[in-house]
Amino acid sequence: MTLLKRNPKAPQAWQGNLPVTSRYTFGLGGERFFRAIKDEGKILGTHCPKCERTYVPGTIFCERCLGKLDEWVDVGTTGNVHTFTLLYENYDGSPREEPEIIAFVSFGDGGIVHRLGEVDAEEVEIGMEVEIVFKPQSEREGSILDIAHFRPII
Amino acid sequence: MNERVAIVGVGWAGFRPATPELSYKELMYDAAVRAYTDAGVNPRRDVESFVTVAEDFHEGVSIFDEYVPDQLGAALKSMQTICGDGLHGLATAYMLVRTGQFDIVAVEGHSKASNLLTKDEVTAYAQDPVLNRPLRFNTHFVAGMEMNRYLYETGTTRAQCAAVVVKNRFNALANPSAAYGADLALEDVLSGPMLSTPLGRREVADHADGAITMVLASEQAAQHLTDIPIWIEGVGWCNDSPSLESRPWGQALYTTQAAQMAYRQARINNPLQVIDFAEVDDIYAYKELQTLEALGFFRPGEAGELTADGFTTPAGELPVNVSGGSLGWGHLFEATGLARALEVVLQLRGEAGVRQLEDVEVGLVQSWRGIPTTSGAVAILSN
């Protein structure tokens, strides 16, 4: 049936929605990773001696050899911008006047995705050295939001 | 075992930006009946098993497989819904026949994207809930960051990515099923608003509604059903590590692996020599270039220049997305891979109308499951 043949008085559609709320347990690896951020302002990875790879955020298994990992390492709080973007849409698809500056910063053989702050958008480039700015310890809750943003090292 | 498996029937409905007059079941029914008619099979009697691809959050219901059998003729039959792209569905249907368990199997994919009113939030719900989602970034940022790294590593330019948009949307003008055909200049694409730098708004496929069904058969069954069976010579699929923290940002290794699996089966050593044309991912324009390199057609950094030079136009040496691709007919959610396969089938049958390519014997289909995934599949078809 084409649109033209359709009865304009017919009911058209019903709308429905669903509240979805879940608990996401961090697990053994995630708990250790986020506790180090919260309590010590440290980024921890785990090292696989067999594959010579350091996973950041730390995990309790190596995705390459599937071996169990228990060698936790402090990878510091400075890294390089591996890639970045200026994002002009909000979470729900609505447009933004000012873009979010987002970067993936390398730590070990992994890294962290977060906002880049205290920087002009035009100055951001791949390879740029940045550091993590943590929220004050009293405000940290043990989540990725305990990191305020990255900022360039001047 | 059934050594060879053929596609013996195709049917589709759409593709249009919206289908307000139809329910998703009616859309699926339309495509399915056309495919069964095309194959000359009675779905209730002849089709032994059914595969559909769907994602509950896109459908707006939980346990979507419960909503499938009736409109496909699959009630009281063997059927399954898999959570993947349409090309994963095609691979599954292929295996059901190849094992010898069944001789005739139908595979279906659909999109009622116009009914999903919170697409961005649903896509964002696929982000890692602990590491990424709390930041509340629109998921397009994943494509922006991937494109940025891809351009950086290969020297590909924004203008070369825009050339993909110009080509595919122009190709779509010759495809009556494509909703987004347009005659654009490079400047029209490049001057559009930014979405997630270096990705522009006009380098992203808009959504569309549609449904596609294909009927697959063993060689023996195919001989009775059609004079132009389209043979599935090889299939492959692969997922990379999905996390944003451990994926390679510049490359689509999952596509390379999926292609190698399909090439091995189809005994293809030099894809550019053997394959006449391809329908590949172009949900974001840069993906077409990255994918062509991942498939081994070109070396990293070559696809952009060759595309700008016309190598991949319908008259070029390797026509790519003659159908118009996702940029031309719209993003069809999980049906995307089947839409790409549909074009390859029509071309190999000589039924592609005004956009028919001459003397084509082998076509490649590749599909990606979209942001934020690292999931791809490849199929090689021949006539």
Ligand SMILES: [Zn+2]
């Ligand atoms: Zn290892």
